[in-house]
Amino acid sequence: MDLSKEGLGEYTSRSQIARVATESWGLRNLYCPNCTSPRLDSVPPNTPVIDYMCPDCGSPYQLKAQSRGFSARIVDAAYSAMVRQIKEGRAPNLFAMHYDADRWKVLHLILIPHFGFPLSAIEKRKPLGSHARRAGWIGCNILLRAIPADARITVIAGGTPVSPREVRRRYERIRPLKNLKAEARGWTLDVLNAVRGLGREEFALAEVYALEDKLARLHPNNRHVRDKIRQQLQVLRDLGLLQFLGGGDYRLT
Numbered sequence: 464m465d466l467s468k469e470g471l472g473e474y475t476s477r478s479q480i481a482r483v484a485t486e487s488w489g490l491r492n493l494y495c496p497n498c499t500s501p502r503l504d505s506v507p508p509n510t511p512v513i514d515y516m517c518p519d520c521g522s523p524y525q526l527k528a529q530s531r532g533f534s535a536r537i538v539d540a541a542y543s544a545m546v547r548q549i550k551e552g553r554a555p556n557l558f559a560m561h562y563d564a565d566r567w568k569v570l571h572l573i574l575i576p577h578f579g580f581p582l583s584a585i586e587k588r589k590p591l592g593s594h595a596r597r598a599g600w601i602g603c604n605i606l607l608r609a610i611p612a613d614a615r616i617t618v619i620a621g622g623t624p625v626s627p628r629e630v631r632r633r634y635e636r637i638r639p640l641k642n643l644k645a646e647a648r649g650w651t652l653d654v655l656n657a658v659r660g661l662g663r664e665e666f667a668l669a670e671v672y673a674l675e676d677k678l679a680r681l682h683p684n685n686r687h688v689r690d691k692i693r694q695q696l697q698v699l700r701d702l703g704l705l706q707f708l709g710g711g712d713y714r715l716t
């Protein structure tokens with residue numbers, strides 16, 4: 464999982480070196496989780512948002528690499544653009560990489576499919592100060608805990624790759640979320656995340672109701688949160704992510 468130093472001689476800035484090295488690592492190592500393609504191609508330079516494209520199925524991918532660990536958040540690009548992309552169902556498939564800048568190794572890599580982002584996961588950052596080159600520009604963070612664990616697919620953990628077969632299996636499992644309309648999907652992801660947060664495979668409706676306030680804060684315009692919870696549990700069942708056991712009990716599959 465080593466990053467290559469090849470062809471970096473012409474670059475001097477640390478951030479530029481890291482970008483070139485991690486992108487070329489992706490060309491050598493990334494594969495498409497959406498189909499069986501063993502590689503991803505690069506896209507023309509300066510293509511917004513996208514870094515790679517699958518040569519077989521055309522799925523676009525973005526790579527975000529950082530040398531800090533991403534336990535809670537990943538620094539992303541412009542806030543308004545990301546919100547718009549999610550609302551319009553055009554968010555990219557994101558590979559988030561944590562690399563070791565001293566040992567020059569890829570330590571962690573997770574994949575978040577484009578249909579795995581609820582709006583609640585996008586945190587607005589403070590506008591850049593008046594002395595910045597892009598004064599007033601507002602970036603965003605991706606809050607990893609707001610994304611259901613199902614949609615945070617581990618590709619490399621502690622420097623060791625997970626098998627492509629397992630990565631594709633996990634992607635396939637949640638692929639039905641893609642078929643939901645973008646504006647409805649946020650609720651589904653938030654309820655799935657809340658249910659996962661209970662930390663157990665089996666749970667009761669009352670336990671999800673107990674999270675009503677938390678869910679209401681994510682959707683301040685919705686006054687019928689309990690109805691929404693029941694509706695979304697049905698959606699999750701229809702997607703095959705949840706089983707109804709009867710008597711208000713459920714099991715995650």
Ligand SMILES: [Zn+2]
Pocket residue numbers: 495496497498499500517518519520521522
């Ligand atoms: Zn593909």
